[in-house]
Amino acid sequence: PRARATPSDMTGLYIRGRDNELIKLEALASVREGVGPRELTHFNRVRSSTLTAGLAPGFTLGEAIDSLNRIAAEVLPKGSSTALAGESRELDESGSSLYFAFLLALLVVFMVLASQFESLVHPFTVLLAVPLAVTGALFTLKLAGATLNLYSQIGMILLIGLVTKNSILLVEYINQAKERGLDTVEAALESGRIRLRPILMTSVATVMGAVPIAFGLGAGSISRRPLGYAIIGGMVFSTLLTLYVVPAVYVIFDGFLSRLTRRAPVAHRTLAPAEAE
Numbered sequence: 001p002r003a004r005a006t007p008s009d010m011t012g013l014y015i016r017g018r019d020n021e022l023i024k025l026e027a028l029a030s031v032r033e034g035v036g037p038r039e040l041t042h043f044n045r046v047r048s049s050t051l052t053a054g055l056a057p058g059f060t061l062g063e064a065i066d067s068l069n070r071i072a073a074e075v076l077p078k079g080s081s082t083a084l085a086g087e088s089r090e091l092d093e094s095g096s097s098l099y100f101a102f103l104l105a106l107l108v109v110f111m112v113l114a115s116q117f118e119s120l121v122h123p124f125t126v127l128l129a130v131p132l133a134v135t136g137a138l139f140t141l142k143l144a145g146a147t148l149n150l151y152s153q154i155g156m157i158l159l160i161g162l163v164t165k166n167s168i169l170l171v172e173y174i175n176q177a178k179e180r181g182l183d184t185v186e187a188a189l190e191s192g193r194i195r196l197r198p199i200l201m202t203s204v205a206t207v208m209g210a211v212p213i214a215f216g217l218g219a220g221s222i223s224r225r226p227l228g229y230a231i232i233g234g235m236v237f238s239t240l241l242t243l244y245v246v247p248a249v250y251v252i253f254d255g256f257l258s259r260l261t262r263r264a265p266v267a268h269r270t271l272a273p274a275e276a277e
Contacts, residue, residue, distance in 0.1 A: 007031050043083055050085075060147040061091055091149060098153040105160045106130065113164075117171070121257065125250050126167040129242045133159040136237020137230040146226040155230030162206055162231070163238040167246045169195045174250055184254045188247035196243065203239040207232050 011026035041048055055064055065088055072082045084092050106127065113123035137156055141148060170191045177187035214228025 007033065043085070048083075061088060062148060064088075065092065098150070098157070102153075102157055102160070105157055109160060109164055113168070117175070121253050122171055122175075122250075125246060125253060126164050126171055128245055128249055129163040129167045129238050130160055132241045132245065133163040133234035133238035137234035139237065140229045140233025141226060143233075144225075144229050146229050149223075149226055151224055152226035152230045155227045156234065158231060159234040159238070162235060163242065165202065166195075166199045166239060166242050169199060170242070170246050171250060174247065184251050188251050192243050192247055199239060199243065203235050206235050210235075 008031055010031055011024070011029075013025045014022040015025060015028070017023045041050060043050075053064075055061060065084065069082065072080075076082070083089075110123045110127065113126050114120055117123065134156055137152070137159060138148070141152055146152065173191040173195055174184070174187045177190055178184060182190065210228045210231040212228075214225055214232055216224070216228075
């Protein structure tokens, strides 16, 4: 221990060379005092520097990550890289997986609707309620000052099943009315009038069920509020517009398909006298 009392004492240490002889350390290196970090941090087994910061008022975590990536690309030298940790890393990883889940849910709903209606056109009409719901959810999140985080993205996935139900009620009634002999426009108008009550009942029940999540108190309630905001905003916005958009688009698609059917060429075959007999 006395040989290591001061930094200069390290020069008296011996190390073994290539020829297996002991060499004094002062013959190979010199001791110099300077300033350095107390510890070297590593991330993924690479030397790293950790930056921590809090969000300024009015900025979301996603905006902070975008700003960090932009500044890092301008300032850091070549060969350097950045990596996220903590809540930022969870947001980045969950975002890509939830987007895939959102697209997969749309695909599954489309396949189920295509088999139910036996058509590839009606599912598109039904799924028009989804972008309306997403628009309402994003607007509500912006209005409430909430962020697009894991909970709000889960709420948007839930909206796929919640809002398509209203469109299914409308499209199914239009098909039934057309089978009874009604014109497409008359069937669309009647569907909005007849299906108004069940659509409002289910939408109001869904919104009231999400109110405790959006305005609840207690531990962890703040993190769950974006889920309630997304459901409430998406359901209200979609319900108000679905009653007008879905029947109108149905009429447009039906008229377009009717024109295509009339223009489709019909093959005729003339039988020879022998074949006719």
